[in-house]
Amino acid sequence: MKRKTKWSLAGAVVLAGCAGAAAWMLEPAIAPIAPPAAASFAAQTVARGARVVAQGDCMVCHTASGGEPFAGGLPLKTPFGTIYTTNITPDAGTGIGNWSPAAFTRALRRGVARDGHLLYPAFPYIHYTRMSNQDIEDAYAYLMTRAPVQATPPANQLIFPLNFRPLLAGWNLLYLRPGPVPADGNRSEIWNRGRYLVDGAGHCASCHSALGPIGGERSPAFSGGNIDGWDAPALTALLQAPRPWTEQQLALYLRHGWSPEHGAAGGPMAPVAHSLSTTPPEDAAAIAHYIMSLQNPAAKPPALSAAAVIKPAANDPALLPGRTLFAGACAGCHTGAAPMMAAGSRPSLALSSAVAGPKPDNLIQTILNGLPWTHTGQSSYMPPFAGTLTDAQVASIAMYVRAEIGQRAPWQDDKQRPLDARGIEQRVTAIRKENQQ
Structure with missing residues (x-):
């Protein structure tokens, strides 16, 4: 600025x-x-x-x-x-x-x-x-x-x-508009309960909305934000995920931090799911019901768009470093034959919003920080690689996963230009620096 x-x-x-x-x-x-x-x-x-x-x-x-x-x-x-x-x-x-x-x-x-x-x-x-x-x-x-x-x-x-x-x-x-908001008499009890939790104690818009120049939440609400260096996805675009969310899947994700169709919660969302896991199941169900009511059923999922899905060349030299690093550091858990995938019914990385999203930041954060083991009953864990991989290596893995596994077009910079390995590496360097501050 x-x-x-x-x-x-x-x-x-x-x-x-x-x-x-x-x-x-x-x-x-x-x-x-x-x-x-x-x-x-x-x-x-x-x-x-x-x-x-x-x-x-x-x-x-x-x-x-x-x-x-x-x-x-x-x-x-x-x-x-x-x-x-x-x-x-x-x-x-x-x-x-x-x-x-x-x-x-x-x-x-x-x-x-x-x-x-x-x-x-x-x-x-x-x-x-x-x-x-x-x-x-x-x-x-x-x-x-x-x-x-x-x-x-x-x-x-x-x-x-x-x-x-x-x-x-x-x-x-x-x-600030002080005071509770009356229930909507034209809506169901579960919808009103979900809105109450989302807009009240849950304060979901605080993370999932963009902020204006002086820190106020911009309209429309829930259109996506950023918190602690992680992108908080738009809660109004869940039907545009690689596999559209359902109300049942979202309730499961909110309560357990994991969905078999979408992957595990990371970053600031992980402790939110842990907190909700201590509340009655009807809380997560009501939140999911309300959030899914915000979706546009006519929106076309990117997974159905030919322009959004690519098939990289089998011998693309730009992907070779990432392919090699992935085989050594990631394949033990993230291939179809890996025990975690076969026995735990884990979803493919291709379904992860961190892989399919519009920016590489969440995938970079996940590689650097992993998914820490913070409490018993946690459904997912991934070790951090910040201390073992260089910025260039993290960028190579991210680029390979996006193209080869996710089969998505390259991420773009602010000027809508495709991000190459060097551009992704610069994001890794910036994110690592922010995390250390």
Whole structure:
């Protein structure tokens, strides 16, 4: 982005912030309370809260690598700098132990902390505001019964003037519509439940929508986004996958992080599936039902388009390095005769969105980072190759898998030019650098 454009956007944010300051900067502090005893909350309320917190995947964002659950400190990279998540354990000094139910509700409804300062929208309160009073009360009960941890996150590192919190007043005027959304009486109960979960606690649009110049979600929602260097696919184009998704397949994927027709969840989506696996099956079913209602049945899957499918030459020299590397590093798991494929009924890489997608980034991320083994019951695992393969080798494998296994036309750059091995290698280098920051 050009410097002039950046400062123009910064100026717009300043003006919007000043315009909204009168409405949003007068939020008073809410008096602190003594941390409530865990025994003061009914077991049934805490159990319901566990479900709500899992629906929102709260632990993942509020737990740093190697840190205590919900103690914060996880760095969230944004186009405007790095924001560190807060401690939401019931520690009175560094967490939310002295927050009353009213303070907690205001944070979720209006993006305002107990002491009155405005929260950054990396905390997706524009979605949490749509949650019911009951779900918010239950989530409060669950968090207040966790083990208190004394932990203060690092200071945020944001560019000027976006590090000036009062400017968030203008942002809220543009993007925040406080309060729940009424059910649609013309729709089924499962559809309304799915919309409630997707637009509320699940905050799916936060990752699966493009962001505007000042970080607001662009319309149309669910048209695809980017999170932590991973492309989040458009949730409105699931019928355009190499094999069109069905509602049952999507529900299985959401709950288990794996589908026999589409592959395994990777990157930020993997912990989302793990969280949903701890909720009742009807949650994933409702989400899948709602998301599939957003599809265009008339859309033609790329797999049926002759222009999108190619058959590379058998002796294409450009694919030889990748073919050799794949045979040595990947074929033991990813060929039809491999035990994982034969016994586990794993899908071909040709069906993976990382292979068939419009950009190589997700395939590169998967090769570099693998699919870590994070919990028992996980349905998939892949070792990382960041430490054993060079950037050129990763690029060669990605290029080979795309053409030979996926039988897809080459990826394209921003100017719609085919990406060759050198172009893919440059993406590998950039992604590796971003991951190390």
